[in-house]
Amino acid sequence: MSEEGTTVSPQALRHGAAPVAVRSAAWYLPERTVPITGIRTLDETERATRDGLGIDTVRADDGLDSVTLAERAARRALEQAGLDAREVGALVMVESRAQETFLSSEATRLQQRLGAENAITFSVGGLGCVSITPALLAARGLLAADPALDDVLVVHGSKPAAALRYRHPVTVNGDGGQALLVSRSGRIRLHDIAQLTNGRYWDLFHVDYRDRPTAQWRERCTDPRAYSFRLAIETRNRLSSMLDDLLRRNGIGRGDVSGFVSQNLSTGSFAFLEDSLDIELLPACRQNLRRYGHLGPNDVFLNLSTAIDHEDLAPGDLAVMINVSPVAAWSLLLVETDPRKDVA
Known part of the structure; x- marks a missing residue:
């Protein structure tokens, strides 16, 4: 019910943009669990702030880089959808905060590892946590521009840029991969x-x-x-x-x-x-x-x-x-x- 007490119909929602939805979504979280007390800080002030964040544990694996985290999530999302990587029309990667090497391409590295050889591939970013939004805007634009394109795989591997996982005075960063298979219909409509x-x-x-x-x-x-x-x-x-x-x-x-x-x-x-x-x-x-x-x-x-x-x-x-x-x-x-x- 709306604030005025009327029932919302599907037609009441905005239809100016091309239809877009998340067909499948998957995550990869490392098995290693680190208690918050095991997260290093530099002094007592930081330690007190860390302990008051409301975080008990994070998942962390220093042996996994952001591309590997993204790849593992992507494989799960593709499996859920029953889709082969070669069928993916586009691959949009939310860029790492600090990639492993300069001048190389993590997006095409992921493309090669997945076998998404036919996918239009590029990365977006520059907005921190909000970077998922321009990735979705790009996916929506690709689907609207090309009726023959059916699926866009949006992926990200999240790892902190610095050695310290604690970011004063904000939060503690864990590791994790995410993959969203964006299409014209699906479980979550945008x-x-x-x-x-x-x-x-x-x-x-x-x-x-x-x-x-x-x-x-x-x-x-x-x-x-x-x-x-x-x-x-x-x-x-x-x-x-x-x-x-x-x-x-x-x-x-x-x-x-x-x-x-x-x-x-x-x-x-x-x-x-x-x-x-x-x-x-x-x-x-x-x-x-x-x-x-x-x-x-x-x-x-x-x-x-x-x-x-x-x-x-x-x-x-x-x-x-x-x-x-x-x-x-x-x-x-x-x-x-x-x-x-x-x-x-």
Whole structure:
């Protein structure tokens, strides 16, 4: 039901964009579980912040690089769909935060390892956690532009850029691969995509790496006050306005949304979003935060999938997926779970 008490029809949702959906989704999480107390920090202040994030464990395997994580998730997604890699029309890789070698192509490396020899292949990124959104925009554009193209495989292997998994004062990074097989119909329909950026914060977090051994790489916040206060206020205002616009242009109200999911940074970040937007996040967010920590661009779809598996979302329910990055970038996805009508 909408805020006005009317029943939402499929026709009330936005149809200006080409139909697009997630046909299959899969994740690979390393078997090795590291307790939060085993995550190194530099001092007592950082340790106290780390212990208050709401994270119990992360998955970590230093022997697996981001391409391997992505590959293992991709093979699972293809198996779920009964699709051979040679049938994939396009492969879009959300780029690593720090690839293994310069001037080489992780996207085509993954293409070769999968055997996706016929796929249009490229990478996107530059927006941190929000980078999943331009990947989906690219997938939607490819499907709209070429009626003969049926599937786009969107993948990412999430690993921290620096040796320290703790990013002060934000979160702890775990390892994980994600693969979304995007098509014109599927289990999760993408009704609408919104994204905004502000280059004022382009260098708020960074890793100085030139002339330094990798063991000395450290992700650093250049202006903690800007992160904690100025960017927080802008995030509240941006997301509130974006959410109102997203719902308005789809002809629905907040009462029509059955659930909200976000990325996993900390319990404090969850409380901030809930208070700022007057919403309640689905339990899957806090559950996955405790178990896996932060998985970069992979968080939101993992949380959505967990919510569906736990039946917190029913077939035909609408959900809003919230993503924020301190570069700064913001994105919202309006999705429908198990659509009642084929979108093609």
